[in-house]
Amino acid sequence: MKTVIIATKNKGKAKEFERLFSKYGIIVKTLVDVPEIPDIEETGKTFEENAVIKAEAIAKISDSYVVADDSGLVIDALDGRPGVFSARYAGEEKSDEANIDKVLSELAGVSEEDRTARFYCALAIAGPDIETVTVNGTCEGLILNERRGAGGFGYDPIFSVPSEGKTMAEMSAERKNELSHRAAAMKNLEPYIEKLS
Ligand SMILES: O=P(O)(O)OP(=O)(O)OP(=O)(O)OC[C@H]1O[C@@H](n2cnc3c(O)ncnc32)[C@H](O)[C@@H]1O
Numbered sequence: 670m671k672t673v674i675i676a677t678k679n680k681g682k683a684k685e686f687e688r689l690f691s692k693y694g695i696i697v698k699t700l701v702d703v704p705e706i707p708d709i710e711e712t713g714k715t716f717e718e719n720a721v722i723k724a725e726a727i728a729k730i731s732d733s734y735v736v737a738d739d740s741g742l743v744i745d746a747l748d749g750r751p752g753v754f755s756a757r758y759a760g761e762e763k764s765d766e767a768n769i770d771k772v773l774s775e776l777a778g779v780s781e782e783d784r785t786a787r788f789y790c791a792l793a794i795a796g797p798d799i800e801t802v803t804v805n806g807t808c809e810g811l812i813l814n815e816r817r818g819a820g821g822f823g824y825d826p827i828f829s830v831p832s833e834g835k836t837m838a839e840m841s842a843e844r845k846n847e848l849s850h851r852a853a854a855m856k857n858l859e860p861y862i863e864k865l866s
């Protein structure tokens with residue numbers, strides 16, 4: 670069976686990818702259990718650049734097919750921040766709680782209609798005998814002024830999807846995987862996954 674390494678150390682993403690890949694009959698490994706692989710520096714200016722940096726670095730080390738995800742939250746009232754800095758928005762320790770607190774305090778006093786935002790996901794696929802390709806996906810929502818729900822990860826507790834009337838942390842894992850930015854990007858990656866030998 671084909672093996673694909675997902676170049677992420679984020680446990681929340683890793684879980685979602687395990688489900689998203691389950692229909693392809695592919696063995697999926699992540700970096701969650703491989704502490705000896707160093708953190709790849711994300712020096713790109715765009716999600717796509719960072720996804721390519723991560724995918725190609727791990728493909729070189731592993732000689733396998735690799736999918737990397739660079740994602741984040743783009744808030745209109747903050748001119749697109751935290752954007753590519755989503756993971757480290759409140760500091761190098763990459764704390765989800767501190768990141769949420771920082772967003773909430775920056776949006777204090779901003780009215781509901783001006784709290785529009787989207788999650789953005791860029792995926793890059795790289796490997797020994799393929800050209801690196803990137804695809805993307807987005808999910809539109811609103812930033813609440815308090816946390817709701819215990820599921821998901823990252824900014825999910827403050828990201829509400831209006832059509833569902835729920836935050837991403839209030840949805841089931843299955844539902845998030847149907848409508849998320851990551852799910853949308855995976856649909857666009859599908860033709861490239863099916864081509865892998
Ligand atoms: O680079 P890797 O190892 O994949 O893990 P990371 O956590 O550093 O991931 P990113 O560099 O792509 O940063 C993305 C940040 O954006 C947030 N994020 C991405 N997808 C999300 C989702 O589905 N729900 C909530 N927050 C998300 C989350 O806080 C992540 O830390």
Ligand SMILES: [Mg+2]
Pocket residue numbers: 711756
């Ligand atoms: Mg990262």
